[in-house]
Amino acid sequence: MRPGFVTRLVNGPLFDPVLYVRHLNRRRALLFDCGRFSGLSNREILALDAVFVTHTHMDHFMGFDCILRTVLHRGTPLHVYGPEGMGMRMAARLAAYTWNLTSGYGLEVFVHEVLRDGVLLWCARAGEGFRLRRCGTEPREGTCIVETPRYRVDAVILDHNVPCLGYVVSEPVHVHVRPEALKKHGFRTGPWIGDLKDKVAQGLLDRTLLVPTCRGEEEWKVGDLSDWLFFTSPGHRIGYFTDFRASRENVERIRSAACGLDTLYIEAYYLSEREEEAYLKAHVSARQAGVVARLTGASRVVPMHVSPRYHDRFGDIVSELERARLGGE
Numbered sequence: 001m002r003p004g005f006v007t008r009l010v011n012g013p014l015f016d017p018v019l020y021v022r023h024l025n026r027r028r029a030l031l032f033d034c035g036r037f038s039g040l041s042n043r044e045i046l047a048l049d050a051v052f053v054t055h056t057h058m059d060h061f062m063g064f065d066c067i068l069r070t071v072l073h074r075g076t077p078l079h080v081y082g083p084e085g086m087g088m089r090m091a092a093r094l095a096a097y098t099w100n101l102t103s104g105y106g107l108e109v110f111v112h113e114v115l116r117d118g119v120l121l122w123c124a125r126a127g128e129g130f131r132l133r134r135c136g137t138e139p140r141e142g143t144c145i146v147e148t149p150r151y152r153v154d155a156v157i158l159d160h161n162v163p164c165l166g167y168v169v170s171e172p173v174h175v176h177v178r179p180e181a182l183k184k185h186g187f188r189t190g191p192w193i194g195d196l197k198d199k200v201a202q203g204l205l206d207r208t209l210l211v212p213t214c215r216g217e218e219e220w221k222v223g224d225l226s227d228w229l230f231f232t233s234p235g236h237r238i239g240y241f242t243d244f245r246a247s248r249e250n251v252e253r254i255r256s257a258a259c260g261l262d263t264l265y266i267e268a269y270y271l272s273e274r275e276e277e278a279y280l281k282a283h284v285s286a287r288q289a290g291v292v293a294r295l296t297g298a299s300r301v302v303p304m305h306v307s308p309r310y311h312d313r314f315g316d317i318v319s320e321l322e323r324a325r326l327g328g329e
């Protein structure tokens with residue numbers, strides 16, 4: 001079965017961690033961290049609805065300018081999520097440029113500063129020279145920070161000597177199409193299937209939809225179409241955790257938010273021989289990443305953000321992680 005998200009570690013496992021997450025069959029995407037990167041096309045950047053920043057060390061945040069530069073003429077907003085202090089950091093970033101030419105631009109940047117029991121919301125408009133202003137506080141229920149019909153994002157606050165967010169992105173439910181039912185009714189495939197999924201997710205079962213068929217376009221009721229065409233399974237879940245120390249509190253926070261992941265992206269900064277240094281610098285070793293993977297029950301684990309010290313020993317990083325994941329630390 002095809003997963004609901006298509007993911008790509010833009011810089012590979014060794015360099016600044018940047019995870020691109022595209023919704024299957026849609027031209028919309030999310031980005032997790034934005035350090036130094038190349039390898040994302042303008043089209044891919046233009047598809048971004050939101051950027052989820054774990055923390056603002058340079059290797060996770062310096063590429064934000066490239067994103068802003070690409071979406072500057074866009075009419076749809078860009079959402080940026082980050083930890084405590086994110087509003088102030090974004091204000092400083094945006095204030096670094098001269099904006100006298102953007103008064104006619106429609107871009108709005110919404111900044112969501114994630115705190116323990118609420119989210120501070122800020123807004124900066126291109127037409128106002130990107131002056132960041134507070135526009136409210138959203139209460140936070142549990143760990144959820146975004147909920148849409150197509151996906152939800154949960155965030156936990158981890159200790160990296162500074163607050164650092166760990167994220168889980170998940171589909172509420174995964175909707176599959178029965179190809180035999182399409183054929184039986186003479187329906188042609190196309191973007192209408194995405195529209196149908198959206199309407200089903202929003203509970204708009206009485207609405208109608210124009211469906212291209214071998215007989216021409218036909219009007220069908222959303223409820224009838226979903227009964228014939230769809231079946232569901234549990235939604236796809238992806239975890240993204242980097243830059244944290246292997247303290248009991250951090251591991252417990254990850255475990256409680258990230259059970260049953262399809263894929264866990266996790267830093268494996270050192271080999272276990274440097275766990276003391278890892279603890280001091282608030283990173284985790286490959287062994288510790290493997291233990292976290294085991295505790296969360298992730299089906300697949302992708303190590304990332306490996307220290308330059310170990311770039312020529314990536315095979316050792318992978319085997320140490322796998323050994324710990326399977327319980328043979």
Ligand SMILES: [Zn+2]
Pocket residue numbers: 055057160243
């Ligand atoms: Zn860091």
Ligand SMILES: [Zn+2]
Pocket residue numbers: 057059060243305
């Ligand atoms: Zn880092």
